[in-house]
Amino acid sequence: MVRSRRQDPELFQDVRDALVALVPRRMRARITPEASILADLGLDSLKVVELTMLLEKQLGRPVFLPEWIASVDDPADLTVGSLARFLSERK
Amino acid sequence: MSAGCTGALRGGVLHLTLDSRGSSVNVFSPAVALELEKELQSGLAAGARAVVLRSGKRGSFVNGVGLLLAASSHDEGAAMERARTLQRCYERLASAPVPTVAAISGNCYGCGLELALTCDYRLAADGYDTHFYMPELRDYAFIPLFGGTQRLPRLLGLRQGMRLLLGERIGAGEAARVGLVDRLAPKADLDRELRSFLRDLGARGWPKRTLAVPRPSAPEPLETLPGPERPLAEEALRLARLPSSPGYRLEDGLRRELEGFWRSVGSQQSTRAMSFFFVRQAAKAHAIGSASYARPERLTLAAQPRSPALRKLSKLLRERRLPGIELRARGPIAFAAKKVRGSFTCVLGPPGSGGECAACLLFPEEQIPVIELVPPSPSRPWRRGAALFQVLEQAGFAPVVTRARGRFVSERLITAFRDAVGGHPARDALLGFGFRLPRALRQRVAPGAEEGAADRLVQALARECVRALDEGELTHPSQADLLAHALFGFPVIHGGLLRYAAEGASPIAPAAARALGRAVRRSASGSEPQGP
Numbered sequence: 001m002v003r004s005r006r007q008d009p010e011l012f013q014d015v016r017d018a019l020v021a022l023v024p025r026r027m028r029a030r031i032t033p034e035a036s037i038l039a040d041l042g043l044d045s046l047k048v049v050e051l052t053m054l055l056e057k058q059l060g061r062p063v064f065l066p067e068w069i070a071s072v073d074d075p076a077d078l079t080v081g082s083l084a085r086f087l088s089e090r091k
Numbered sequence: 092m093s094a095g096c097t098g099a100l101r102g103g104v105l106h107l108t109l110d111s112r113g114s115s116v117n118v119f120s121p122a123v124a125l126e127l128e129k130e131l132q133s134g135l136a137a138g139a140r141a142v143v144l145r146s147g148k149r150g151s152f153v154n155g156v157g158l159l160l161a162a163s164s165h166d167e168g169a170a171m172e173r174a175r176t177l178q179r180c181y182e183r184l185a186s187a188p189v190p191t192v193a194a195i196s197g198n199c200y201g202c203g204l205e206l207a208l209t210c211d212y213r214l215a216a217d218g219y220d221t222h223f224y225m226p227e228l229r230d231y232a233f234i235p236l237f238g239g240t241q242r243l244p245r246l247l248g249l250r251q252g253m254r255l256l257l258g259e260r261i262g263a264g265e266a267a268r269v270g271l272v273d274r275l276a277p278k279a280d281l282d283r284e285l286r287s288f289l290r291d292l293g294a295r296g297w298p299k300r301t302l303a304v305p306r307p308s309a310p311e312p313l314e315t316l317p318g319p320e321r322p323l324a325e326e327a328l329r330l331a332r333l334p335s336s337p338g339y340r341l342e343d344g345l346r347r348e349l350e351g352f353w354r355s356v357g358s359q360q361s362t363r364a365m366s367f368f369f370v371r372q373a374a375k376a377h378a379i380g381s382a383s384y385a386r387p388e389r390l391t392l393a394a395q396p397r398s399p400a401l402r403k404l405s406k407l408l409r410e411r412r413l414p415g416i417e418l419r420a421r422g423p424i425a426f427a428a429k430k431v432r433g434s435f436t437c438v439l440g441p442p443g444s445g446g447e448c449a450a451c452l453l454f455p456e457e458q459i460p461v462i463e464l465v466p467p468s469p470s471r472p473w474r475r476g477a478a479l480f481q482v483l484e485q486a487g488f489a490p491v492v493t494r495a496r497g498r499f500v501s502e503r504l505i506t507a508f509r510d511a512v513g514g515h516p517a518r519d520a521l522l523g524f525g526f527r528l529p530r531a532l533r534q535r536v537a538p539g540a541e542e543g544a545a546d547r548l549v550q551a552l553a554r555e556c557v558r559a560l561d562e563g564e565l566t567h568p569s570q571a572d573l574l575a576h577a578l579f580g581f582p583v584i585h586g587g588l589l590r591y592a593a594e595g596a597s598p599i600a601p602a603a604a605r606a607l608g609r610a611v612r613r614s615a616s617g618s619e620p621q622g623p
Contacts, residue, residue, distance in 0.1 A: 042113045044113075044159065045159050046116075046372060048159065049372040049376050050381065052376075053377070064366075066362075069163045070366070073166040075160050076169075078163055
């Protein structure tokens with residue numbers, strides 16, 4: 001699996017941990033940096049709110065995901081890796 | 092595995108059931124639309140004489156098309172392709188050669204209402220959670236894209252059609268009165284009513300509906316809307332007038348509607364408005380531990396005995412047809428303040444508990460009254476809070492949970508409002524900025540466009556919210572944003588109050604920016620808040 005060069009492994013792990021708590025057990029193997037949170041992990045807007053809460057608890061700082069959602073060109077670009085990058089850029 | 096639509100042919104009738112996988116409410120995604128289209132085609136090929144569309148989710152017919160898609164679609168080619176997939180599904184249903192019936196129970200919002208509008212007939216369960224609502228213009232600042240601007244005025248006339256397009260939320264009874272719904276069923280008897288309706292339809296030879304031309308009607312003047320909302324409302328009105336123009340063709344109307352959607356959804360106003368959805372849901376998640384939908388079977392509340400407050404609350408709950416709600420007399424009033432005319436406070440809770448939370452209901456005459464709930468202990472989990480919150484929300488209240496001590500946070504904010512603009516000639520200035528004030532507050536401000544009034548109010552509200560966050564009476568900035576929106580109609584096109592205040596150059600900007608961070612750290616650590 002090719003990982004993005006700019007990937008922050010620590011934050012990818014945080015995002016992964018939060019997603020593990022949200023997605024069904026059988027889908028956990030799909031949580032890769034390239035996975036789309038919509039198409040591959042089946043998140044909807046309410047689940048994204050739950051994800052926000054989990055990330056805020058884990059990171060101990062505010063997380064405002066609408067900025068990330070509005071930053072992509074296409075819903076397919078809402079990947080786990082892009083979320084980790086978004087969070088690390090706003091440390 | 093189904094994404095969310097299954098079909099079954101029973102007694103010659105195709106029953107299409109919407110049930111979005113993995114979601115607490117129905118979301119009409121492109122994947123679900125493709126399934127619906129496929130099931131429809133195979134049902135019709137198998138000789139279905141009628142089609143019934145219904146939901147497998149309790150409390151939700153369809154809640155939306157997925158805001159994530161709308162908020163993250165900036166590439167026109169891919170977005171239009173998705174929109175066309177969905178539109179094709181709507182038009183297949185609309186052009187089915189046999190009668191189509193939507194059997195509606197629960198929230199019927201946005202694209203779900205547009206889906207129901209493609210059907211020949213609509214039946215609705217007369218329950219507290221059956222609401223019809225088009226959030227597109229009012230909540231997200233974009234033009235609807237699945238026929239709402241065309242089919243609502245065709246069915247209801249321009250006046251009623253515009254009412255819905257502009258974001259008025261109506262219950263099942265009102266929907267039947269204006270002609271949106273053909274038959275009402277008692278809450279528990281939607282199935283029986285549907286069977287009877289299908290029998291009647293069969294006895295009449297399975298007729299399609301012929302739309303009568305609605306009587307000419309003039310829409311409400313748009314000048315009463317908050318200023319920033321008017322251009323989009325004017326665009327919706329232009330689209331809604333198309334069906335009554337000579338030589339009108341539905342497909343042309345739908346094409347122009349889609350163009351209007353694409354122009355509006357990319358605007359900064361719409362981006363901020365869509366972000367407010369997440370603010371609203373985050374406030375809820377912080378209040379009750381989850382943003383997901385859950386419906387309690389039964390809820391018994393206690394309130395102070397023989398008080399006017401209890402009578403008012405009973406009346407409101409009766410009007411909203413809440414099932415399983417019982418009011419019993421018990422418990423003292425926690426905060427006795429009654430600073431806002433028409434508001435009342437009481438204690439709600441299960442019998443025998445001596446009161447679960449203090450409640451302050453403001454502006455009960457408004458369509459969505461705000462109710463501030465204050466649980467007794469900030470440290471213990473509020474177990475029944477989620478049930479109470481959900482019931483109130485689904486019945487059309489705007490519940491906000493705070494940790495107020497001695498005085499409700501909403502009362503503090505209303506005092507700040509009065510100090511900033513009360514009695515000033517500022518009504519037009521506030522409307523121009525986009526505030527949608529409840530009537531009781533509008534009357535407190537004199538007509539006029541006093542310069543700087545809107546800025547002064549924004550700063551005053553932000554300052555009071557920052558104080559409440561610092562004092563721990565609000566535990567997350569999203570709660571401040573929600574209160575500003577629910578109480579004063581702070582415009583969603585600016586996003587949340589604090590983010591707006593933080594981005595400006597006003598004296599409150601640094602404190603607002605700090606509050607957006609500090610409050611979360613405190614809430615996330617679960618520690619008791621410190622004083623200012």
